[in-house]
Amino acid sequence: MAHYKGLLLQGGDSKREQFRRYLERSGVLDTLTKVLVALYEEPEKPNSALDFLKHHLGASAPENPEIEALRLEVAEMKEKYEAVLEENKNLKIKLAQYEQPQEEKHGE
Known part of the structure; x- marks a missing residue:
């Protein structure tokens, strides 16, 4: 993860902005936002937020x-x-x- 942060910082804002647009175009930001909102709205938070994300991201993929x-x-x-x-x-x-x-x- 630190490697990615370093790459984003090296290229300046233009690479970061390009990457953000790429994530937006591909639907990644929307999907992540939905899953994070679902986690936020959970009345009883799961023991593992990561498992919650994995489960919900895997379930949202078309079969x-x-x-x-x-x-x-x-x-x-x-x-x-x-x-x-x-x-x-x-x-x-x-x-x-x-x-x-x-x-x-x-x-x-």
């Missing part, structure tokens, strides 16, 4: 359709994985039933 598609794919893969585990368990039980009589024959 990427790719992320949703990946979540669905992960959910499907988990279901398939559970089904394969169950099938594997059942096949091991069947295999054990067939292997036992053969072992008894070898012992005779």
Whole structure:
């Protein structure tokens, strides 16, 4: 953070003003202001203001359709994985039933 402050001070007011305009154009100032106002208006202040900011800034970002598609794919893969585990368990039980009589024959 000190590095950024140093950069802003080195370039004088013009760099600082350009950066401020950039933040304004990109909506950063508006978003930060809204989140800070929400924190200010909280009747019971959270233990961690930083966690509050992280939560509210993350929640305000629009959901990427790719992320949703990946979540669905992960959910499907988990279901398939559970089904394969169950099938594997059942096949091991069947295999054990067939292997036992053969072992008894070898012992005779």
